Amino acid sequence: xxxxxxxxxxxxxxxxxxxxxxxxxxxxxxxxxxxxxxxxxxxxxxxxxxxxxxxxxxxxxxxxxxxxxxxxxxxxxxxxxxxxxxxxxxxxxxxxxx
Amino acid sequence: xxxxxxxxxxxxxxxxxxxxxxxxxxxxxxxxxxxxxxxxxxxxxxxxxxxxxxxxxxxxxxxxxxxxxxxxxxxxxxxxxxxxxxxxxxxxxxxxxxxxxxxxxxxxxxxxxxxxxxxxxxxxxxxxxxxxxxxxxxxxxxxxxxxxxxxxxxxxxxxxxxxxxxxxxxxxxxxxxxxxxxxxxxxxxxxxxxxxxxxxxxxxxxxxxxxxxxxxxxxxxxxxxxxxxxxxxxxxxxxxxxxxxxxxxxxxxxxxxxxxxxxxxxxxxxxxxxxxxxxxxxxxxxxxxxxxxxxxxxxxxxxxxxxxxxxxxxxxxxxxxxxxxxxxxxxxxxxxxxxxxxxxxxxxxxxxxxxxxxxxxxxxxxxxxxxxxxxxxxxxxxxxxxxxxxxxxxxxxxxxxxxxxxxxxxxxxxxxxxxxxxxxxxxxxxxxxxxxxxxxxxxxxxxxxxxxxxxxxxxxxxxxxxxxx
Numbered sequence: 353x354x355x356x357x358x359x360x361x362x363x364x365x366x367x368x369x370x371x372x373x374x375x376x377x378x379x380x381x382x383x384x385x386x387x388x389x390x391x392x393x394x395x396x397x398x399x400x401x402x403x404x405x406x407x408x409x410x411x412x413x414x415x416x417x418x419x420x421x422x423x424x425x426x427x428x429x430x431x432x433x434x435x436x437x438x439x440x441x442x443x444x445x446x447x448x449x450x
Numbered sequence: 451x452x453x454x455x456x457x458x459x460x461x462x463x464x465x466x467x468x469x470x471x472x473x474x475x476x477x478x479x480x481x482x483x484x485x486x487x488x489x490x491x492x493x494x495x496x497x498x499x500x501x502x503x504x505x506x507x508x509x510x511x512x513x514x515x516x517x518x519x520x521x522x523x524x525x526x527x528x529x530x531x532x533x534x535x536x537x538x539x540x541x542x543x544x545x546x547x548x549x550x551x552x553x554x555x556x557x558x559x560x561x562x563x564x565x566x567x568x569x570x571x572x573x574x575x576x577x578x579x580x581x582x583x584x585x586x587x588x589x590x591x592x593x594x595x596x597x598x599x600x601x602x603x604x605x606x607x608x609x610x611x612x613x614x615x616x617x618x619x620x621x622x623x624x625x626x627x628x629x630x631x632x633x634x635x636x637x638x639x640x641x642x643x644x645x646x647x648x649x650x651x652x653x654x655x656x657x658x659x660x661x662x663x664x665x666x667x668x669x670x671x672x673x674x675x676x677x678x679x680x681x682x683x684x685x686x687x688x689x690x691x692x693x694x695x696x697x698x699x700x701x702x703x704x705x706x707x708x709x710x711x712x713x714x715x716x717x718x719x720x721x722x723x724x725x726x727x728x729x730x731x732x733x734x735x736x737x738x739x740x741x742x743x744x745x746x747x748x749x750x751x752x753x754x755x756x757x758x759x760x761x762x763x764x765x766x767x768x769x770x771x772x773x774x775x776x777x778x779x780x781x782x783x784x785x786x787x788x789x790x791x792x793x794x795x796x797x798x799x800x801x802x803x804x805x806x807x808x809x810x811x812x813x814x815x816x817x818x819x820x821x822x823x824x825x826x827x828x829x830x831x832x833x834x835x836x837x838x839x840x841x842x843x844x845x846x847x848x849x850x851x852x853x854x855x856x857x858x859x860x861x862x863x864x865x866x867x868x869x870x871x872x873x874x875x876x877x878x879x880x881x882x883x884x885x886x887x888x889x890x891x892x893x894x895x896x897x898x899x900x901x902x903x904x905x906x907x908x909x910x911x912x913x914x915x916x917x918x919x
Contacts, residue, residue: 369481373488 362397549739747788
C-alpha cells in the first residue's frame with residue numbers, strides 16, 4: 353500500500369530542458385515528482401493542477417551523481433522523473449511561473 | 451531635424467525572431483545547449499524588454515536609413531533615437547541634416563575697397579628696425595635709459611619662494627613695453643648707474659598671471675656691470691652697400707623698404723577687406739545648420755589648443771587642469787568662435803558652389819611645385835632632382851593635397867567675393883594675395899646679409915628676446 357501523498361505535494365517542478373521541450377511538441381510533459389509518488393497519483397495531480405486529461409504516465413528514478421570537490425565528496429539527491437502524456441490536442445503552459 | 455518613424459508590428463516581430471537567434475547563441479540557459487533554446491524560453495529568462503532592445507538595435511538603423519532614403523533627407527551625422535511608444539512601435543529620430551544656406555542677392559553686395567595707405571612713419575620705423583639690426587652696443591657712463599642694454603648680476607626672490615633665483619652676468623635689452631624677469635622689474639632699473647649692488651623691492655600686481663606670485667613682494671639685488679647704448683649705424687650709401695645686396699645708395703634701400711611696407715599694407719588691407727566682405731555676406735545670408743557642426747568645430751579647436759592631448763580622456767583632464775578650467779567652461783568660451791567659423795565655412799562653400807569655383811588637379815600641382823621651390827630657396831637652385839622628388843613626395847601626400855585644395859578654394863572664393871563686392875567702386879579687384887602662403891620667417895640671425903633682412907625689418911617691431919624666470 354503506497355504512502356498517501358496529497359496531490360498538491362506530488363508535482364515538484366516542471367522540467368524544462370531541450371529534450372522536454374521537444375517532447376511537449378507531441379503532448380508529453382516532464383516533471384520532477386515526489387520520490388514516493390506512483391503513476392495514478394501523478395496522473396491525478398496533473399489533471400487537478402492543469403485541468404487536462406492524462407492518458408499515460410511513465411516514471412523513472414534519476415539517481416544522484418557522486419560529485420567531488422577536491423577531497424570532499426558528496427552525492428546529489430536522487431529524484432523521480434515523470435513523463436505525462438496528455439490526450440491529443442491538450443496543452444500545459446508548463447513554463448508559467450518559472 | 452526630428453523624424454517620427456512608425457514600424458509595422460510584423461516587421462518588429464521578424465526582427466525579434468532574429469534577435470532571439472542571435473541572443474540564444476550568447477546566453478546559457480540550464481537544460482539547453484547554447485543556441486538551442488526556443489524563443490519562449492529565452493523570452494522568459496531574459497525578459498521581453500531585453501529582446502526588444504536587441505531587436506531595435508538592428509532594426510532602427512535599417513528603418514532609419516530607409517526613411518532617410520524615402521524622404522530624401524540629406525543627413526550628415528549620426529541620428530539619436532528615442533522610443534515614443536511600444537504598441538505600435540514609434541520612434542522619434544533626431545538627425546543633423548545638411549545645412550541649408552540661402553545667400554540671397556549676394557551679387558548685389560557692395561563694399562568700398564579700402565586703399566592701402568602707408569604712412570611715412572611706418573617706413574621710418576621699418577628703416578630703424580633695419581638699422582637696429584646692425585647697431586653696435588657702446589658702453590656708456592650714464593644712468594640707464596630705455597633702449598639701453600645692460601649687463602648685470604641679478605638675484606631675485608619672491609615672498610614665499612624658498613630659493614632666490616640668481617643670474618650672473620646676464621645681458622638684456624631694456625626696452626619699453628617688454629618684460630624681463632618679472633613685470634615691473636625694468637621700470638625700477640631706469641636711472642640706475644653702473645655699480646651697485648642695488649636693492650629693489652616692490653609688490654607684484656594682484657592680477658599677475660601666476661596666482662602663486664600675484665600680490666607678493668619681489669626683492670631684487672642688482673649689480674650693474676655695464677650700461678650699453680645702442681648706436682645705430684648712419685643711414686647712408688655705405689650702410690646700403692654693407693647690406694650685401696646690390697644696393698648702391700641709401701635711396702635704393704629706402705625704395706625697397708617702401709615697396710615692402712606697401713606690399714605688406716596691401717596684403718593686410720586685402721585680408722581685412724576679405725574679412726569685412728565675408729562678414730557682410732554672412733549678415734545677409736540665411737543659414738540653417740545643425741548644432742552638431744558647431745560641436746565638432748569646438749572639439750577640433752580644443753584638440754588644437756591642447757596639442758592633441760584631448761585624444762585621450764587622461765590627456766584632456768591634464769590639459770584642463772593646466773588651464774584651470776572645466777571642459778564645459780572651455781566649450782562655452784570657444785563656442786562663439788566655433789560658431790562663426792562654421793558659418794563662414796558654410797557660406798564660403800555655398801558661394802564656391804554657386805559661382806562654380808573649383809580647384810583643379812593642375813592647380814594643386816602648381817602649388818606643390820611652388821612649395822618645393824620654396825623649400826630649396828635658401829640653398830639656391832643647384833639641388834639635384836632626387837632630392838626634389840623626395841621633398842615632393844613629402845609634400846604631395848593625400849592629406850596635404852586635400853588641405854591645399856581647401857586652401858586654394860577658399861582663396862579663390864574670397865577673391866571672387868571681393869571681385870563682386872568691389873564692382874563699380876574704386877579699383878576693380880586686384881588679385882588678392884593668397885592667404886597663408888607667405889614665406890616662413892626664420893629666426894633672426896645676427897648679421898644675416900640678405901634680402902630677408904630688409905623684408906623682415908619691414909615687418910613690424912622686432913621681437914624682444916625674453917628672459918624668463
